[in-house]
Amino acid sequence: MNQSALIQSLPEHLRGFVQYQDYSRYTPQDHALWRCLMAQLSERLQQTAHAVYMDGLRLTGISLDHIPSIEEMNEALAALGWRAVVVDGFIPPAVFMEFQALRILVIALDMRAVEHTLYTPAPDILHEAAGHAPFIVDVDYAEFLQLFGEVGMRAIASKEDHAVYDAIRALSDLKACANGTPADIAEAEARLEAVTAANTELSEAALLARLHWWTVEYGLVGAVDDYRIFGAGLLSSLGESVHCLDDDAVQKLPLTVDAINTAYDITREQPQLFVTSSCKHLSQVLREFANSMAYQQGGLAGLQKAIAAASVCTAQYQSGLQVSGRFCDVRADAVGNVIWLRTEGPTQLAYQESQLPGHGTQAHASGFSSPVGLVKDFSRCLSEYSVDELKAHGIVVGDSVRLAFLSGITVSGKLVGIHRQDQRNLVFSFENCTATDLAGDVLYRPEWGVFDMAVGARIPSVFGGSADRAAYPLHTPPASHREPILPAQDDALLGTYAAIDAVVRGNRSLEAGQLEAWARVAQRYPDEWLLRVEFLRLEGSVGGVGLLKGRARSELETILQSKPALAATLRF
Template sequence: MTVLTELKVPNHLKQWVVDQNYSKYTAIDQGVWRYVMRQNHNFLKDVAHEKYTTGLTESGISINKIPKVEEMNECLRPFGWRAVTIDGFIPAVAFFSFQANGILPIASEIRKLKNILYTPAPDIIHEAAGHAPILCDPEYSTFVKLLSSIGAKAIATKEEHEVFEAARALSNLMETGIASDEEIKKAENLLTEKQSAVKTVSEAEQIARLYWWTVEFGMIGTTDNPKIFGAGLLSSVGESANSLTNKVKKLPFQLEHVIATSFDISKQQPHLFVCENFEQLTKEVLRFSETMAFKKGGTESLEKALKSEATATVEMSSGLQVTGTVTNIIKDEKDEAIFFKMEGPSTLSFENKTLSGHGKDRHFHGFSSPIGKLKSTNKQLEDFSAIDLIQHNIVIGERTTLLFESDVQVSGTVREIMKRDNKIILITLKEVTVTHNDKILFEPEWGEFDLAVGSTITSVFGGAADPENFFQTEDINQSVGQIGANKLEHNCLDTMYEWIRNIREKGQVTFEDEQELRRIENTLKVNFPKDWLLRLELVELLHTNSILHEVELQLRSQLDKLSMVDDNLSELINKGLKLLKS
């Protein structure tokens, strides 16, 4: 794909990228975009962060039509960002990885008219109109990239991974509109079951809370006079207005309070956090990062990787990075890790680049290694000089026995000693036996043994050290997954939406147009008694051009009747009519 090549999207992220396929958006979709954007801009221009209004234009977003993400991509380049379209929900680590690389992932889908107030699934209104404008602020941009780079390294638990999959399935079911009540109920029950299985708050969940209460629902300024900058507020017709009322408590941003506060994506927020400025957020995120496994290392961090049952990277004090799925840890009497094992495809890297000959082909079934110093010396093995190696009989071609302080013993013939930056990072042995007390950890029949050199574990993080090579997928999803057949039908209602849009964009109404507008009003009355948005657009067109006053009155009467049916519908209609007076 030309766009992906120009963007240089990392290989491991390409699987989430889709073509926007702009022609699939119907005139009804365009109407939904225009309604939401007109409402939001009218309200937010005075209450959002100062970058919101100019940021819309700077990021290539129009109020009147769904943006083309290719055009947004070009507009965002001067601000250090790019943009791609993705297909709905993607894993948090992938989402963070996109943003850490300065790429804004934008869902290609748009909410249905019936979900105009809120959709549980990601859509282009939220991710383009919500996220993009404020990214044009350099201080905010710095914060988002920093938070995302940290988020991409966060380690989640197995249970949290399962919650994500269940939430994704439910969200997709609810937005498609074709699932039965039984199917939705089953998906809801599964999500509840998976959520109840989560017993601890992982660092990944804490990062998610930080992201939620800032990037998604953040406010800036003072608690008495806050301004909106969170994408969830900037893209919501109702919640942005509600957020500034006394119904929603405004709390000063305090890191410990934020990461301790959970959230519910299906409900409006009962409270919001207000930061002083974006520099405060950057400072606090850096402070939080010091508590994470990728900064702390050690046994505690290794255990986080074990509980995640997902791809993680263990970095040794020599600088060697081991990527795979941690499945076992052996500890000493002080409860400190002395040996770890990974199962499944694993790789060895240095400075985030896979070592030649140590990709998944060599370590297809896994990897294991002791941790710590040798018993015979206080010097760390990675710091051994040539003389030290000879004194300890670590010589290529010679048989040796390495006894660690932990009583892990490695016996075999040295085949290779690998160094990087004057440190020994790897010793490869053949005809090897590895034991701990009376337990055999590695046998000669299993092949060569690569000893990961490192007296301590300095870092553990989620994902791969070299994701480009570890996740070697070139598969690019060309489908637009959630756009259903109902959106592809160019039906009568959609044709009328398109007529109204074309007349509005033309800027003048001819006699022939007036006759067509009369026919549209009659067709609405007979065949589409419940469609409120097209009636609203028709009223706007007639009112703006001061034509067909009697038709406008009929339409207003129809809208009044629709308003009596449902409170939410009444609010949508009244807000739309209010714009005609402003």
């Protein structure tokens, strides 16, 4: 499937996040940096990564010698039941998780700049492709990754979480761009620090992010005294892939759901890592956490989480009706049963993740409220009664109807419509309606207009986001205003990178005077360490080739003296 067809096959609300990979944008220097890093990583990971890793690279369309194209990856991933799309930098976590739930890997479009060889401030294709994709070949891991997406897209995220994401995205763009001034970066860092400090009550999404970090990004597999690397953050980092093996510096702990109690700092090497016994064990731990989430528990506790988050969430009635909005009030009886809920601001009514006709955010722009529970003298939930059964109880469209709930809430007015779907009553619409509670306090007044009453005896599930995400989108594709750090634009330099690779691959023979021309280009770029690394790929140790390689090695050693972090990490 080509890129255009793949994008068109996506749900409409996800398409805007997907970019088109123009493969010609990657320069010979980009490919050289990919080769350098992948050669270094693959050599070190042969004995330290999970046994699946090296085969996984090949089986997911990832080569060691060139940046993968999304078509190459998708051709390989199709055999595994997965796909991949490319995106620009960070995307909202809920969107990322939804892609993953659809068995779609999200791959950052850009290749890191040479200036960011060891640390990239924005996601890049090396981390996303070479770090995340290879383990898809393990069925248990693939199941875990998809499950993580399904759980993650239901997690309740707070307004503070959204502020943290916006701040991270802004800072990442500034650090990864050519026009990010020190003052701008300092301001963005201060903003991120402020919003992070304000995020004191951790949401489900924040806790799940910790579990994601300690497994998908920085996980180890095996036993605490005999482990292998599988986390993408470790696999794609020259420094971390070595540092994590130092048992004196990095404590190894058995993975349990308690890992969510451990915070992480993306700016420094981790002081501890968690070891899972197997990929199947990962899913077990994830399910342990999921069992505590509002989408599994629902009820009063779930709605209280939604209110505390102050973000758009969805409450699902036992009838299947879904109410999506910013919840601001919930009432319960003496034993904790939800009896009334209310949202403020745009609200959507849906069923099976599809918005009900006439019940979008425009129809409920100012909010929504409704009782929850059983009606007196009805042996079943009101949603389960047929039209004839309702009629036998005096509930007829066009007539005045009074519903007295067990909670003491009473709804009375002219019934003007019933929305039925799959032989269920989902919404009763009243005109001239009054709703009161047990104490006689008015919950809804006739002058407020039509009262659309949700039908359902309880709330078994509450989850983050809207039910019909296409009709009620919460995230818009972020506009990137960054000017990328461009690789060298000198045609002679880029041509030298391309020519060396062609010779090494055997696609071209050395021409007379070519070595001397390459040496002259190197003299014009005395700090271009990567070009010297490319020279070392040439075969031969005598004659002109040997002389060029010897000079390149000596110059490389000199250059790296001024780059201690690089010198301590790279091996030649």
